[in-house]
Amino acid sequence: MRAPQTTAAALIPPDASLTELARIAADCTACDLHLTGTQTVFGEGAAAATLVLVGEQPGDREDQEGRPFVGPAGQELDRALTAVGLGDVAQYRTNAVKHFKWSERRGKRRIHEKPSAIEIRACLPWLQAELAQTHPKALVLLGATAAQAVLGPKTKVTQARGRLHLGPGGLPTVPTVHPSSVLRARSDAERLAAREAFQDDLAAVATLVATGPSGLAASATVAELRELVRELGRQVPSRARKADLVAEVAGAFRAGG
Numbered sequence: 708m709r710a711p712q713t714t715a716a717a718l719i720p721p722d723a724s725l726t727e728l729a730r731i732a733a734d735c736t737a738c739d740l741h742l743t744g745t746q747t748v749f750g751e752g753a754a755a756a757t758l759v760l761v762g763e764q765p766g767d768r769e770d771q772e773g774r775p776f777v778g779p780a781g782q783e784l785d786r787a788l789t790a791v792g793l794g795d796v797a798q799y800r801t802n803a804v805k806h807f808k809w810s811e812r813r814g815k816r817r818i819h820e821k822p823s824a825i826e827i828r829a830c831l832p833w834l835q836a837e838l839a840q841t842h843p844k845a846l847v848l849l850g851a852t853a854a855q856a857v858l859g860p861k862t863k864v865t866q867a868r869g870r871l872h873l874g875p876g877g878l879p880t881v882p883t884v885h886p887s888s889v890l891r892a893r894s895d896a897e898r899l900a901a902r903e904a905f906q907d908d909l910a911a912v913a914t915l916v917a918t919g920p921s922g923l924a925a926s927a928t929v930a931e932l933r934e935l936v937r938e939l940g941r942q943v944p945s946r947a948r949k950a951d952l953v954a955e956v957a958g959a960f961r962a963g964g
Contacts, residue, residue, distance in 0.1 A: 713737055716832040725754055725799075725840050728833065732805060738829035740806035740822070745770045750801025750837050757797045757916060759843040760784070761834065762885055763804065763852035767817045770807035775800045783886035784849070787902070791910045799841045803856040804830045827856050838875055845915045846874045850885030858882065869908035870931065871915065871923050873939055877960050879920045883908035921957035925949075932956065 715737040719728065729749040735741060748765035751774055760776075768778035776784055781800075788794045804826055809817040822830075834856070838846070848854040854862045857880065858872055867882045874880030889905055892898035915923040924932060932952035936943050939959040944951065 714829045714832050719832055719836050723836065723840075725750070725837065728836050728840070732833055735805065735830075735833075738806075738826045740804065740808050740826055743808060744806030746773050747805050748773055748775055748802065748807070749805055749833070750799055751775055752799035753797040754799070754841060755797060756799035756841040756843045758793065758845055758847065758912070759799045759801070759838060759841055760847045760849060761853040761857065762800075762802045762849045764802050764819065764822055765805070765807045766819055766887075767807065767809070770817075775802055779890055780885065780887040783889050783902075783905075787886065787906045787909050790906050791913045793909065793913050793916065796916060799837065799843065801834065801837055803827055803834055803853045805833055806830075822852060824860070827852065831856055835875065838878070843878070844919075845912055846878050846880040847909070847912055848880060848882040850888070853885075854882040869911045870927070871911075871920060871935060871956070873959065879915055879923070879960055881908065881912050881915060881923075919957070920960040921953055924953045924956040 715735055718731055718735060718737070723731070732747045732749050735747055741747070748769050762776065765775060766778050766780065769775055785794065804822045808820045808822050808826070810820040811818050848857055851864045854864050854867060857874060858867070862882065864882050864884060869881065869883060872880045872882065884905060886905065889898060889901045892901045911923060914926060924935070927935070929949050929952065932949065933943050936952055936955050939956065941955055941959055
């Protein structure tokens with residue numbers, strides 16, 4: 708496929724509503740994935756969202772139905788959110804890439820392929836516009852593609868998961884694995900461990916929603932807080948107490964970094 712020469716930014720009017728964004732995105736050709744996907748799968752959920760959840764891209768079933776997180780991974784996500792008390796929180800669900808990228812068929816099912824950096828960059832303005840319209844309390848990044856699209860290409864989910872990060876516009880952000888990773892576990896024991904770890908990450912999100920950045924920061928160790936303060940571009944006092952580090956983190960989020 709030819710490399711895309713643009714991003715979706717030029718298609719997006721200022722202050723467009725989520726409904727308008729979805730309508731315009733239906734005809735997006737900013738990258739070549741519109742040639743392989745059945746349709747654009749735009750975000751869905753509450754406009755006044757407490758929580759925005761971002762995955763990689765629609766899967767086979769999502770591509771057919773035109774809705775995000777309606778397949779097995781979405782069911783796993785629902786189970787985990789309910790387990791940590793976030794099942795009824797106002798949510799908006801979307802993906803970093805809005806078209807399904809796939810490479811082969813296995814029976815009737817098409818197997819997804821990881822989007823390229825060019826494809827992610829082409830689609831990123833849609834996500835930025837969605838965040839601008841939803842103004843959530845917290846952003847959850849599900850999997851490496853979403854985490855790297857938002858937090859930068861060097862982000863490693865294995866290291867960043869379940870921890871507080873500074874997202875776009877100072878938005879409190881927590882990366883974790885994609886729920887599909889739980890389903891890919893090879894044994895029942897591995898699946899149980901993966902499910903519990905995923906729910907632990909979402910429990911941190913529940914703390915963030917309930918108490919704000921300072922509440923989640925207070926549950927971190929001093930070493931983790933020092934690292935977070937450095938990530939936020941702040942100076943770390945050599946003899947700072949934990950309370951001082953928590954206050955520094957809270958101040959960084961209030962100031963948007």
